[in-house]
Amino acid sequence: MAKGFDCATPLTASTAKAFFQDGYVFVARYLVPNGWKMLSRSEAELISKAGLQIVSVFETTADRALGGRTAGLSDGKTALQTARSIGQPEGSTIYFAVDFDATAAQMSTVIQYIRAASEATPGYSTGVYGSNAVVEAVSKSGACSRFWQTYAWSQGKQSSAANIYQYQNDITLHGIGVDLNRSFGNEGWWNTVDYMMSPEDANKLIAFLGAGYMATGFADAREEFHRLANELRKASNQPEE
Template sequence: MSKGFDCATPLTAKTAALFFDQRYKFVCRYLAPSGSWKRLTANEAVICSNAGLWIVSVFERGATNALAGAAQGKDDGALALKYAKEVGQPEGTVIYAAVDTDVSSSHYNAIEEYLRSFDEQIQGYELGIYGEYEICEEMRIRGVVNKLWQTYAWSRGAKISDPNVYQYENDVIENGIGIDRDESNGDAGGWKVGMVIQQKSAILDIDVANTIINTWISPAWNDADRAQQAVEVDGDVEASVKLEEQKSYCNWLANQLRKATGQPFQ
């Protein structure tokens, strides 16, 4: 396991060097707008990289934003992409979207919609999730994310198997700043300024992907759309919601195939 920490306080050359000397390998920092006190800047990214610290990027515009669904995910993902570019984060690395609150099963669908929309916006980067045990596990089961940063908070003692990052202690003062302590399995998707990610060659032929989309996924979306129109005439709201979820999943699945073959999302 690699030793790391996350913090809202920007690091200076002095504090970055102190943490590295104490055998910290990575720091998790916020992608945020100019003027935000907790924002990772391009200059700080250089400082951390020069000190030897890997940077793990997290986006959190609001602790409960992920509960607001797809529209919020689209807005937040677009901002996350903008800020990642501003600080020089290399493509191929991970942006963790924060679900910084306790959740229940009633939140699952909205969070899934948020994350899928967020993912569509951060093209070139891999999506990760920060959150408690329940939501990390559920989103992994649903195939929404592969990169998981679990916090012990709200997890009630449960821990997912092999999290990419695990936050195990909060509100510690070290080297004069407040931090949370983390550990990584070595596959957190962190980065340093100037690093180049070797992109994997597409393993799926573009014609095969489009055949799958046009032969199965698009017809499934059309069937769901026709069925939705029919149940709406009958006033069946519950059935309409389920069919809308089915259409959203078809659209997401098609876009994952487009992403895998270098095509733009639709």
């Protein structure tokens, strides 16, 4: 499980570093072509250099998904162009927000929106952000492959399909307003670093090093096992221990 946050405020090098030092692994930012909350290429680079992963979310208005297929194709096209312009690598995920309490009667339209957005973003995985009901309905439809659930409008339920779960909103950390999240794997996050080991692979190797650490009684050997484990953590953008 990884610790993360989302925010509308662009991060600076110092705030990104502060969050990383607090043990945060990822930040979700807005993949939109303009406006004050947009993620820029330069911000993506400084976030990456600070050691954080990026989750991209596309949102213009909260209920944009009610535009159905036409809106999904348009937003997908815009998201694709924006992702390429800021250096988001193919194979990572673009989440499309359903930021309202979608009803059962609206779900078919929401699914049409997500399915169209997915069609319009070739090379990228597609995800949806929304309530438990949205995540459950969209996952069952097969319209996308990644799911970010918010606790809002979810009546205490958490979908087993969720890759990311937003569990608290509207708090202030390091001088900016953020929402708190945790993730469970296959999030589709990214950064601008040319090579990055996955946290899953790094942690498997760290487990082997941990066995060696416990087996040896030599202080120098233990120090070396610890150093190598932290090198693996750095290589996979995880906090050192």
